[in-house]
Amino acid sequence: MKYIMALDQGTTSSRCILFDRNGTPVSTAQKEFTQYYPQPGWVEHDAMEIWATQIGVAKEAMLKIGAESSDIAAIGITNQRETTVIWDKATGKPVANAIVWQCRRTADMCAGLVKRGLTDFIRERTGLLIDPYFSATKVSYILHSDTEIMERAKRGELLFGTVETWLIWNLTGGKVHVTDYSNASRTMMFNIHTLKWDNDILELLDIPPQILPEVVNSSGVMGYTDPSLLGGEIPVGSAAGDQQAALFGQCCFEKGCVKNTYGTGAFLLMNTGSKPIRSESGLLTTVAWGIDGKVTYALEGSVFVAGAVIQWLRDELCLVRTASETEEIAESVEDTNGVYIVPAFVGLGAPYWKPDARGIITGLTRGANRAHIVRAALEAIAYQSADVMKAMEKDAGCEIRFVKTDGGASANNFLMRFQADIMNKSVHRPACLETTALGAAYMAGLAVNFWGGTDELAKLNKVAAEFEPSMSDEVRNRLLNGWAEAVKRAVV
Ligand code: ADP
Numbered sequence: 453m454k455y456i457m458a459l460d461q462g463t464t465s466s467r468c469i470l471f472d473r474n475g476t477p478v479s480t481a482q483k484e485f486t487q488y489y490p491q492p493g494w495v496e497h498d499a500m501e502i503w504a505t506q507i508g509v510a511k512e513a514m515l516k517i518g519a520e521s522s523d524i525a526a527i528g529i530t531n532q533r534e535t536t537v538i539w540d541k542a543t544g545k546p547v548a549n550a551i552v553w554q555c556r557r558t559a560d561m562c563a564g565l566v567k568r569g570l571t572d573f574i575r576e577r578t579g580l581l582i583d584p585y586f587s588a589t590k591v592s593y594i595l596h597s598d599t600e601i602m603e604r605a606k607r608g609e610l611l612f613g614t615v616e617t618w619l620i621w622n623l624t625g626g627k628v629h630v631t632d633y634s635n636a637s638r639t640m641m642f643n644i645h646t647l648k649w650d651n652d653i654l655e656l657l658d659i660p661p662q663i664l665p666e667v668v669n670s671s672g673v674m675g676y677t678d679p680s681l682l683g684g685e686i687p688v689g690s691a692a693g694d695q696q697a698a699l700f701g702q703c704c705f706e707k708g709c710v711k712n713t714y715g716t717g718a719f720l721l722m723n724t725g726s727k728p729i730r731s732e733s734g735l736l737t738t739v740a741w742g743i744d745g746k747v748t749y750a751l752e753g754s755v756f757v758a759g760a761v762i763q764w765l766r767d768e769l770c771l772v773r774t775a776s777e778t779e780e781i782a783e784s785v786e787d788t789n790g791v792y793i794v795p796a797f798v799g800l801g802a803p804y805w806k807p808d809a810r811g812i813i814t815g816l817t818r819g820a821n822r823a824h825i826v827r828a829a830l831e832a833i834a835y836q837s838a839d840v841m842k843a844m845e846k847d848a849g850c851e852i853r854f855v856k857t858d859g860g861a862s863a864n865n866f867l868m869r870f871q872a873d874i875m876n877k878s879v880h881r882p883a884c885l886e887t888t889a890l891g892a893a894y895m896a897g898l899a900v901n902f903w904g905g906t907d908e909l910a911k912l913n914k915v916a917a918e919f920e921p922s923m924s925d926e927v928r929n930r931l932l933n934g935w936a937e938a939v940k941r942a943v944v
Contacts, residue, residue: 521684528896579737600815625678631741689896733843753802753840
């Protein structure tokens with residue numbers, strides 16, 4: 453057996469990467485699928501199209517290098533989290549379009565729960581803040597949208613799943629209905645302490661428990677592919693939410709280890725070991741993964757606008773032609789000349805949680821030029837990440853020593869250097885930036901002994917670049933104070 457197949461089912465595309473024994477990608481295929489916006493703030497996917505594109509890219513990646521099913525030791529799955537599918541057990545047809553994590557249609561339902569004083573109750577049980585982002589209110593919405601749907605659910609004719617559950621069910625020819633601990637922990641229906649679906653929450657939202665999948669380890673054989681799909685029976689060896697898979701792909705196996713993924717937004721996760729830590733700073737408590745029946749927890753903080761501020765410079769302000777040229781432009785000036793950008797385009801996420809904050813540029817003088825603004829945009833990504841990291845240190849009561857980075861914008865050396873400087877911590881960037889798919893592959897490979905253990909994985913995972921802080925305390929403090937002032941103005 454030569455390869456592990458990672459299925460990376462993202463929000464805008466389905467991808468497949470085949471990894472060899474060194475953890476090196478040897479074949480990749482990717483296909484975008486349709487985004488539906490039926491109303492402002494609503495986002496849907498066609499679950500059949502998700503499945504069709506995902507199995508399509510799996511076949512394509514195999515074909516590209518002439519791989520047979522017998523060359524593939526296991527399949528690992530990682531997925532867009534929280535997105536909700538409900539389908540008919542007998543026909544395999546979804547009863548409605550999937551409601552995507554971004555969809556805000558259940559905002560009123562969530563506001564109602566908050567008004568009833570349930571914030572602490574939900575946080576105690578699930579580690580999450582009440583928000584339309586998570587699956588629970590989406591499930592309730594679909595079930596209550598049609599009495600016929602609810603009746604069928606009660607009769608046990610329907611199944612619920614987040615995207616990995618949907619894919620596993622289809623891969624196994626409808627034989628296996630499971631989710632993993634990491635994905636379950638994003639549904640807002642899963643008790644992260646007892647590691648069971650929470651009956652009180654199910655009752656609260658009127659969700660019949662018979663539609664729920666069995667919760668299993670993130671790494672472990674869950675079933676086998678139907679031979680009609682890929683030409684043979686391949687074990688399905690892992691499933692994990694995208695951010696948790698990236699944490700694993702970065703080999704953050706130790707308590708206190710942190711990764712930051714710089715994509716459209718920035719997602720920071722800290723491994724907190726065998727104990728869930730309740731956040732006092734607006735972070736979420738979540739399950740990182742379950743392996744051999746043992747669960748590892750994480751603290752999570754999201755920055756809503758990270759790489760997206762660079763897209764904004766490019767597409768709206770037309771200040772740059774490509775995202776990558778921002779590195780050279782930022783380095784052409786000594787500093788931002790006092791300019792700060794707070795890109796609160798959709799409010800501010802952790803640790804502020806200010807949905808009504810809006811973007812702001814401060815400190816403009818006659819001498820402020822294009823390069824200063826470009827630099828301020830990149831610095832804003834680093835400041836926001838540093839804010840989340842500080843909150844993590846406070847909640848976890850430990851000092852973060854270094855941060856592992858990945859995602860599209862982590863290619864920017866200026867950003868990585870400034871991140872190290874402003875946090876006064878080292879920043880490590882791995883050779884393989886496909887950490888999400890790699891994490892799924894690692895977990896699947898462990899399940900079938902393709903790799904011997906996490907020590908072996910840590911050896912495969914090479915750091916390609918290390919950025920050490922070199923900024924004086926005086927400059928750092930001055931800059932951080934300036935940032936804090938700018939944030940205050942954005943929040944007013
Ligand atoms: P996602 O998975 O969220 O689509 P990616 O990990 O593909 O995101 O990263 C794309 C984001 O990173 C875009 O917002 C883009 O503006 C930004 N980006 C890509 N390359 C660079 C770069 N060299 N410097 C700064 N930002 C970049």
